[in-house]
Each structure stands twice: as C-alpha cells, then as structure tokens.
Amino acid sequence: MEKQFFVRLISRKVPESALAYCIQLFEEAPFHFKISKKRATKLGDYRFDPRAKSHTITVNEDLHPFQFLITYIHEVAHRRVHEQHRKQAPHGPHWKNEFRRLMLPMLRPEVFPEPVLRALAKHMKNPKASAAADITLINALRKFDDDSGGITLAQLAINEEFSFRGRSFRKLEVKRTRALCLDLKDQKRYLVPLMVEIE
Numbered sequence: 001m002e003k004q005f006f007v008r009l010i011s012r013k014v015p016e017s018a019l020a021y022c023i024q025l026f027e028e029a030p031f032h033f034k035i036s037k038k039r040a041t042k043l044g045d046y047r048f049d050p051r052a053k054s055h056t057i058t059v060n061e062d063l064h065p066f067q068f069l070i071t072y073i074h075e076v077a078h079r080r081v082h083e084q085h086r087k088q089a090p091h092g093p094h095w096k097n098e099f100r101r102l103m104l105p106m107l108r109p110e111v112f113p114e115p116v117l118r119a120l121a122k123h124m125k126n127p128k129a130s131a132a133a134d135i136t137l138i139n140a141l142r143k144f145d146d147d148s149g150g151i152t153l154a155q156l157a158i159n160e161e162f163s164f165r166g167r168s169f170r171k172l173e174v175k176r177t178r179a180l181c182l183d184l185k186d187q188k189r190y191l192v193p194l195m196v197e198i199e
Contacts, residue, residue: 046078
C-alpha cells in the first residue's frame with residue numbers, strides 16, 4: 001500500500017497528536033490498511049495471506065478517534081508479533097508485551113483526555129483480547145462517543161435483562177469478549193458480543 005493513500009485514510013480517523021506515530025508504525029512494517037463497515041463482533045482485524053505474503057489490517061469506520069487509535073495499535077501489534085513469533089497464541093504474552101510497547105508513547109494527555117488515559121493505563125497493565133472486555137475503559141471511551149445513544153451489553157450487570165434484535169435476554173456471565181445470555185422466550189443460551197448496543 002502506498003504511504004500517501006494510507007495517510008489519507010488514517011488522518012481522518014485518529015487524534016491529530018497521534019498521526020505522526022501511526023504513520024511511523026506503518027513505515028516501519030508496512031501492511032495493507034482498510035477501513036471496514038461496522039462489525040458487531042470486532043473492532044478491527046489482522047490477517048496474513050501466506051500465498052501473497054501480505055499483511056492486512058482493518059479497523060471499523062464507526063469508531064471514535066480514541067477507540068480507533070487503540071484498535072489500530074492493537075492490530076499493528078498482531079502484525080509485528082506475526083513477523084517475529086508466527087506460532088504464538090494471538091493474544092498471548094508476546095502480543096501483550098508488543099501492544100504495551102507500542103501503546104506506551106501514546107499514553108500522554110496530548111493524545112487522550114484524562115478519564116480515558118487513566119482507564120487505558122490500567123488496561124495496559126494486562127491488556128485483554130478486546131477493549132470491549134474492559135468495562136472501565138469502554139465507559140471512559142463512551143463519554144467521548146458522539147452518537148452513543150444506547151448502552152452496550154458490557155455495561156450491564158450480571159442477571160440484568162435486556163432487548164437485542166427484538167428478543168429479550170438475561171445476561172448470565174462474561175466470557176472474554178462475549179456474554180453468555182439466556183433467551184427468555186425459548187430458554188436457550190447464546191453468546192452475544194459485549195460491544196453490541198442493547199435496549
């Protein structure tokens with residue numbers, strides 16, 4: 001991917017104070033970059049195509065600049081770890097260390113507002129596979145989300161009831177990035193992504 005095209009894409013999506021760093025990460029280990037439509041199950045993605053020997057990173061278009069930046073660096077960490085440790089668990093110790101290392105220069109008040117910075121610094125001590133699994137961080141980020149009309153499943157307490165896609169559920173327990181939920185009508189259990197908006 002050409003640097004100019006990458007810069008055009010990312011410059012509209014991340015905080016201005018983080019732009020030079022995002023470009024630097026791209027230049028150090030290039031990849032294809034795509035901005036994807038909103039996905040209910042993930043904020044971003046990293047893929048390696050062994051035939052073409054190409055790396056692709058995608059980040060959802062609907063994310064606020066702070067969430068977009070965190071997700072972008074999360075995926076760049078995957079790209080870097082893949083280069084060095086191909087057979088490692090996707091969110092294992094190598095990825096956690098690399099994510100921490102890449103995120104450290106961004107943990108500044110010039111990049112993130114104080115509530116997000118505080119929650120993010122705590123999150124980075126032991127980063128999870130998805131920021132959606134960290135309720136404190138999600139709540140801090142949502143304060144700055146322009147169109148956060150509803151609440152997410154992550155914000156709901158265990159045993160609370162909610163509606164999603166016209167059906168009623170009860171949240172039973174959290175399993176990493178999803179919640180095990182009971183459909184109140186058919187009494188079946190479903191895994192629902194924590195970041196979905198609910199009623």
